[in-house]
Amino acid sequence: MSDVSFVRTEMLPQQAPPATSVGLVGWSRENLFSGPVNSILTILSLIFIYFVISGVLHWAISPTWAATSLGECREMIAAAYGEGAGHKACWGVIRERWLQLMYGFYPPYPVVPSANFGAAPEGAWPAFFRPNLAFVLLVLAVVPVLFSNLPRKMLWITAAFPFLLPWLLWGGTLWTPILVALGFVIGYLVMRFAAPVVGTIAGFILAVAVPLLWWGFAIGPLADAFSSVLPLAIPEVQSRDFGGFMLSITIGVVAIGCSLPLGILLALGRQSNLLILRSICIGFIEFIRGVPLITLLFVASTLLNIFLPPGTNFDIILRVMIMVTLFAAAYMAEVIRGGLAALPKGQYEGADSLGLNYWQAQRLIIMPQALKISIPGIVSTFIGVFKDTTLVSIIGLLDPIGLSNSIRADQAWNGIVWELYGFIAVLFFIFCFSMSRYSMYLERKLQTGHR
Known part of the structure; x- marks a missing residue:
């Protein structure tokens, strides 16, 4: 009896996987019909x-x-x-009222001082040039912050945008935003040269107090003096003319842009060893988080004037921006505090072993990691703040929801509901979905799920 065995001397060529396990069919069998x-x-x-x-x-x-x-x-x-x-x-209501939903009652041609806002004067700039330019500058200011592979020179637009935005939308003399920006430069110089002499805490107090004095007492006379020599001004637009999606974007951008740095400071203050500072931060955070935003908006619109000196003209949109920013900063502080608590103790010890002071350790080691961990919570807070801007309709501001109520009050469009709300929902979805997708992109880029 002979035993003949066979041993293959050549490898078989690689075969393609079965058609039912790859492509759309394979994905469907694995995920939908498993x-x-x-x-x-x-x-x-x-x-x-x-x-x-x-x-x-x-x-x-x-x-x-x-x-x-x-x-x-x-x-x-x-x-x-x-x-x-x-x-x-x-859909006729959208065609007829979409400009109102986007810009509210903002005058189309507020460029030439003597021009009639209701009609285009000869040689006038394009309609809604100022809010459209502000939106374009917003995109150019945000892009270099969101995407690090772009030229760093674009950060100059980011730095100038907070001062150009109010000038473009509200108008007035250009000297006012220039002098406001100069106040930050003065605060930086005071901090840099005074801190080594009087100490960090005293230097920080001076760096805050001196710009406040500059903004409160020096800007008005200096702006008038410079305007008399070189008038750089565009016509002013009253806050009562603001409305529509432009108002929501303005409030949302200011609240989002200011709440993050304020939230970082509040989170650090809550973990501070200084009892008074820690108590103030904890009290502020817990109070704001315990009060509904609509209550704060009512305070901003009605009760705040009671505590101001008689004759004080405090712009209603500015009051709303401040309240929404403080509200978002309190929630942002808790999100960032969670990221700080998630860091291992060895990161703090490593920063101490390198001889870094408190602010160097926070800037170079602690805060980058905490913000990286907190990305989902930060973006969720941003999205929530942007959607909460619709609450301003309750206090009389004509955001898209407020304008939709005004449009439906018109006899010609009485009974229109879903078309207006659907159009508004699509606009908000585009912005909120974009923020969500960027959050996922940033998480993948930084690999926040891996250690």
């Missing part, structure tokens, strides 16, 4: 999605873009689909 229960849930979900999408499309597809009233919309729908067409969208 078992009986999963398959049943997938089929039920697809049926539900089909009915929702078909219903939305049946409502949204409507030849009413040129309508000028709700009655005209109904006539167009009846002429196109018959009397039994059912409820369909009336």
Whole structure:
């Protein structure tokens, strides 16, 4: 009996995977139809999605873009689909009022002082040039902060934007934002040269007090003096003309931009060894987090004037910005405190072993890691703050929600609901979804889930 064995001397060529395990079919089998229960849930979900999408499309597809009233919309729908067409969208309200939803009552041509705001004067700049330019500068200011591979020279736009934004939107003399920016330079110089002499804490107090005195007493006379020599001014626009999505973006950008540094300082103050500083920060954070934002907005709009000197003109939008910023900063402080608490104790000991002082350790070692860990919470707070700007409609400011109520009060559009709210929802979704996607991109870039 002979035993003949076979030994392969050549490797078989690599075979392609089965068609049912790769591509769309393979993904579907693995994620949607991996078992009986999963398959049943997938089929039920697809049926539900089909009915929702078909219903939305049946409502949204409507030849009413040129309508000028709700009655005209109904006539167009009846002429196109018959009397039994059912409820369909009336898009004429968006075509007629979209500028109002975007800009509120902001005058289209506030460039030439003698120009009529209701009509375009000869040689005037394009309509809504100032808010559109402010939005473009906002994008250019944010992009170099979000993406590190861009030229660092663009950070000059980022530094100048906080001073250009109020000048472009509210108008007035250009000397005012220049002198305000100069106040920060003065504070930096005071901190740099006074701190080595009087100490860090005293130097910090001086660096805050001197710019406040500069802004409170010197800016007005100096701006008037410079304007008399070289008038660099554009027509002023009153805050009562602000509205629409422009108002939401303005409040949201200011609150988001200011709440992060304030939140960092509050988080550090809450962990400070100085009893008074720690108590103040804890009291502020717990008070703000324990009071609804709408209550703070009512305080800003009605009660704040009671505590101000008679005749004080404190802009309502500025008051709202301050309250929303403080509200967001309190929540931001807790998010950042969670990131600081998540750091191992060895990071603090390592900073001490390198001989770094407190601020150097925070800037170079502690805070970058804490912010990296806190990215999801920070972006979630940003999104929440941006959506909370719609609450200003309750205190009389005409944000998109407030304007939608005013539009529906018009007899021509009385009864319009879903079209306006749907348009507003899409605008907010674009901004909030963009922030969410950037958060995920930043997490992947920094690998926040890995140690």
